[in-house]
Amino acid sequence: MRFDRHKLEALLGRIQHNMTLPRAPGRTPGPAPTGSGGTPLPLELDEPGLDSLSPPAHAASVTDDLDLDEPPESGRSRVRSAELIGSYDEADGHPPLTPPPESGEEPAPKVSIPRDPGPTMAQLGQTITLEEESGGVLELAEPAPPPSRRGVDQLEMSPPQVGYSEELPLPENAREELDRVRLGQSTEVGPTVHSRPVLSTNVVDFVSAVRSYQPETFLDLLDTSLRL
């Protein structure tokens, strides 16, 4: 589907023209609510008005033509047509885009709407084409100097000013840790113990002795058991 710019600009101009025109007074389908003395009662904005309780007059005339027994799709198209008719304001002086289905004689103007027109030029703004840099040299900041490789004995050190108490108890595993360090072992490595599995001696004793016996039938096994 092609994008018809001239038609859309004409449509945009009509919409802007309609926005500048004064709006027509609101239509009230029924008489204004009156009190017991016949004086009209003011409507509160937060309260539902009468037009919200009863359908508009011209809409009611259209809905009278609706056939409720029709399938939902056909009924929906008629309601959509009624909405278009209801939105047509004679003060605008423009015919509706979609003619009422009852007319059927005047063909509706064909409006082609692109599926995805994309952003307009105003939305995109001005596009600036950047020239491609060729042979540019990027200057990077000077890398930080590597850490000092001086030995531990060469580091400057100040002894702690606060002493420790001689009465502090030794940790429980201090001796073991000291032994590990002296043996050159890591503190996270421990011995791997392979324990001998626990065997039931009474089972091992006689199973090995009667391995050759294989009964062919259940009755043979029963008779063998009865001979014990």
Place this chain on the structure above:
Amino acid sequence: MTPRFDPTRAIVYDLSRGQLRDDEGQARLNVPYFQLHRLCEQAGVEATADFGQALGGDIGRRIRERLGSNVDVADVSVWTEHLGGHLALLGLGDLTLERWGRALVVRVSGAPAGSASLLSAVVTGALQRGLGRNVQIVPFEVEDAVALLVLSPETAGRARALREAGESLGRVVEQLHRGSP
């Protein structure tokens, strides 16, 4: 071909008539085990053994009729299937057959608590009626199962004495093997 155990319509609940019947049309009764266990305790050991052997005798008869001429030549797996299937229909647990050397052990797991004596009587009746052998069973409660040592009447007395002395199933079987030719 050896017939398989078939539990189809083994027990029919006729709710309209309020009746339970097995595949042979015999009346059945569904009662709580606790009530039956209490009745057996009050009836005594001999009455409980007679009741259990009657139940087992019916099982042995059904197995014999089902297997027909194959009953004497059926292997251990066939008897495991048929005898275990009938025990399962009664709600008496899951049966497995074990061979400890030359000794036959029937192990039943999932049986109701305190049903070792009743199980012993049922298996005794099933083997006597099904294979025509005079057997006695010495039960051992092992963890969550009951191990039934199948012996002759002469050997069963010795096994019971060893069990009463605190020997386990394995030690009893070992002693029986050493004392047999």
